[in-house]
Amino acid sequence: MSEQGITRRNFMIRAMVSIFAFIGAALAVPLGGFSIFPALTRRESGWSDAGTARDLAVNVPQERRFFEVVKKGWREEKVERAAWFVKQASGAVVVFSPSCPHLGCGYRWMAAQQRFECPCHASVFDINGKVISGPAPRALDVMESRLDNGRVLVKFEVFQLGTPKKALAWRRRHAETGA
Amino acid sequence: MPKRVLDWLDERIEVRKLWQTMTDRPIPGGSSWFYVLGSSLLFVFALQMATGILLTLYYAPVPDHAYQSVKYIQEEALFGSFVRGLHHWGATFMVVLVSLHMLRVFVFGAYKKPREIVWLVGVGLFLVVFGFAFTGYLLPWDQKAYWATVVGTNVAGTVPVVGGLLLRIIRGGAELGDFALSRFFAIHTYILPWSLALLAGLHVFLLERAGAGGRWNAAERTPYRSEPLFPHQIFKDSLFILMLFLALSAFAYLFPAPLEPQADPTDSSYNPRPEWYFYAVFQMLRIFEGPLELIGTVILPTVVIMLLLLVPFIDRRPERSPRRRKAMMAAAALAVAGVTVLTIAGARAPIVGVPAVTEESALAGRQVYARSGCAACHSIHGKGGTIGPDLTRVGARKDRAWLDKFLADPQAVKPGVLMPKPDVTAAERRELVDYLLTLK
Numbered sequence: 380m381s382e383q384g385i386t387r388r389n390f391m392i393r394a395m396v397s398i399f400a401f402i403g404a405a406l407a408v409p410l411g412g413f414s415i416f417p418a419l420t421r422r423e424s425g426w427s428d429a430g431t432a433r434d435l436a437v438n439v440p441q442e443r444r445f446f447e448v449v450k451k452g453w454r455e456e457k458v459e460r461a462a463w464f465v466k467q468a469s470g471a472v473v474v475f476s477p478s479c480p481h482l483g484c485g486y487r488w489m490a491a492q493q494r495f496e497c498p499c500h501a502s503v504f505d506i507n508g509k510v511i512s513g514p515a516p517r518a519l520d521v522m523e524s525r526l527d528n529g530r531v532l533v534k535f536e537v538f539q540l541g542t543p544k545k546a547l548a549w550r551r552r553h554a555e556t557g558a
Numbered sequence: 559m560p561k562r563v564l565d566w567l568d569e570r571i572e573v574r575k576l577w578q579t580m581t582d583r584p585i586p587g588g589s590s591w592f593y594v595l596g597s598s599l600l601f602v603f604a605l606q607m608a609t610g611i612l613l614t615l616y617y618a619p620v621p622d623h624a625y626q627s628v629k630y631i632q633e634e635a636l637f638g639s640f641v642r643g644l645h646h647w648g649a650t651f652m653v654v655l656v657s658l659h660m661l662r663v664f665v666f667g668a669y670k671k672p673r674e675i676v677w678l679v680g681v682g683l684f685l686v687v688f689g690f691a692f693t694g695y696l697l698p699w700d701q702k703a704y705w706a707t708v709v710g711t712n713v714a715g716t717v718p719v720v721g722g723l724l725l726r727i728i729r730g731g732a733e734l735g736d737f738a739l740s741r742f743f744a745i746h747t748y749i750l751p752w753s754l755a756l757l758a759g760l761h762v763f764l765l766e767r768a769g770a771g772g773r774w775n776a777a778e779r780t781p782y783r784s785e786p787l788f789p790h791q792i793f794k795d796s797l798f799i800l801m802l803f804l805a806l807s808a809f810a811y812l813f814p815a816p817l818e819p820q821a822d823p824t825d826s827s828y829n830p831r832p833e834w835y836f837y838a839v840f841q842m843l844r845i846f847e848g849p850l851e852l853i854g855t856v857i858l859p860t861v862v863i864m865l866l867l868l869v870p871f872i873d874r875r876p877e878r879s880p881r882r883r884k885a886m887m888a889a890a891a892l893a894v895a896g897v898t899v900l901t902i903a904g905a906r907a908p909i910v911g912v913p914a915v916t917e918e919s920a921l922a923g924r925q926v927y928a929r930s931g932c933a934a935c936h937s938i939h940g941k942g943g944t945i946g947p948d949l950t951r952v953g954a955r956k957d958r959a960w961l962d963k964f965l966a967d968p969q970a971v972k973p974g975v976l977m978p979k980p981d982v983t984a985a986e987r988r989e990l991v992d993y994l995l996t997l998k
Contacts, residue, residue: 388789392789394793394796394797395789395792395793395796398796398797398799398800399796401800402799402800402803405807406605408637409637409641410608410612410637412637413612413615413635413636413637413638413640413641414612414615416636419636452616452627452630452634453623453626453627453629453630453634454623454626
């Protein structure tokens with residue numbers, strides 16, 4: 380092959396590599412964005428009605444189920460949720476996320492021992508959610524709640540698990556900006 | 559670094575030798591822009607696989623959710639309209655490219671010995687591409703999807719003796735419902751992609767074994783009598799693929815894939831039309847009516863497929879020059895002209911029957927009508943109850959003001975009337991009135 384032939388060949392190889400690199404890069408953004416956008420979407424939990432406060436006894440944790448209206452893609456659905464409710468002496472109600480902050484198992488209240496125990500890896504929490512023993516990296520997660528006309532309203536949220544710091548599992552939408 | 563990886567692989571599995579074998583394939587007569595169609599089909603198919611797989615991330619293949627999920631992809635998902643657009647226009651590109659590819663091979667006489675099997679597999683690939691096209695457009699479950707598939711599957715029902723059974727097998731029941739959608743989804747996303755991938759692999763492998771046909775007059779051409787596939791041909795392929803990609807992206811961006819209102823099996827005012835590449839078949843169904851219908855639905859398609867399969871065995875002379883194959887060229891010209899004329903005629907087929915509701919608000923009103931259970935008491939074109947007045951020509955009897963007032967509060971307009979107050983918002987009431995006014 381002549382020297383000119385080799386140059387021509389090299390040019391073509393480079394052009395081909397560039398063409399497919401360009402197509403790959405041009406597709407990466409839309410196809411990648413389309414694949415992962417749910418992870419980037421912000422959401423805001425609304426208030427869910429979790430029953431009356433009157434039926435809760437002071438310092439007797441109770442697990443309650445309630446419904447949250449959740450927008451899932453193209454549909455709105457009533458999703459059943461659960462949480463632990465602890466009425467304080469002041470009358471306020473503390474609401475704990477139902478997932479153990481270690482790896483997400485459902486923990487329960489042991490009335491005899493007066494403590495929460497997780498059945499998976501034996502994390503133990505006191506009535507205020509503080510870790511007594513076990514692998515849990517942080518206290519039970521408290522969810523935002525308020526009393527309205529004798530009813531307990533909860534903002535149900537899901538938290539990242541296994542980390543020492545409490546953080547939401549999704550990106551929260553800022554109510555004011557809507558961004 | 560890449561060189562070291564290549565060396566490592568080469569030492570073990572001789573990748574350079576593999577590359578050599580694949581790219582040193584001689585093309586008699588040299589590279590040509592005529593040969594870019596096959597490789598560009600591979601590219602568009604790969605793109606269809608990528609976008610198709612991504613669409614299934616959000617698509618729900620059940621009638622209850624299919625339409626809403628496609629609407630979500632189209633209107634809310636990030637880059638959703640673009641990804642769906644690529645898939646939609648990619649299908650059209652596949653159909654066009656596979657047809658041109660077949661025509662090119664036919665004209666060049668490339669199906670002749672020793673490439674007869676390559677052609678046979680190619681005919682299989684051609685059918686698979688149309689199978690994709692047909693099963694794909696039911697999936698959005700919009701009006702076009704539903705009605706075009708009702709008609710398309712009914713074609714199978716006209717087959718003598720076994721037609722009814724065939725129809726029920728294709729639809730998974732007598733009617734087009736959940737099972738039909740699941741079936742079409744399974745065929746479109748599992749069966750056909752594997753078929754196409756395997757057949758395309760076989761197609762390329764067989765061509766590799768038999769050798770490329772190249773020019774019929776390669777021996778006479780100067781200066782090149784033969785040229786390896788790489789780099790000149792693959793360079794041309796790459797440039798053409800780049801052009802295709804830019805065109806496809808432009809289509810996807812500028813002309814979003816259409817989505818009509820949700821499928822409505824009770825809608826008698828809809829004028830079903832297939833995708834443009836089925837216009838020719840559609841037109842044949844209009845030409846052969848009554849006792850002749852079988853010609854258009856079963857006989858002609860079977861004959862066409864048989865003829866395609868038999869091409870290399872009918873024309874067995876070694877002569878490949880189109881000039882000296884006048885009868886074959888005439889047949890090709892006739893086929894192209896026939897398909898073109900039928901396609902144009904199909905596209906121009908007049909909209910018939912009940913005046914179609916096309917205005918968006920009236921279409922929404924139709925859905926309000928269906929949703930609110932109006933048909934429990936009222937009839938339109940003979941469908942519905944008889945307790946309330948027939949509404950077939952209500953648009954000619956009443957005006958907008960009266961209808962709006964009456965629907966807002968029937969008792970206020972006609973005290974004692976049986977008509978309950980419709981449970982609709984003001985906006986829905988306006989849509990409902992828009993719809994009723996089209997009934998004349």
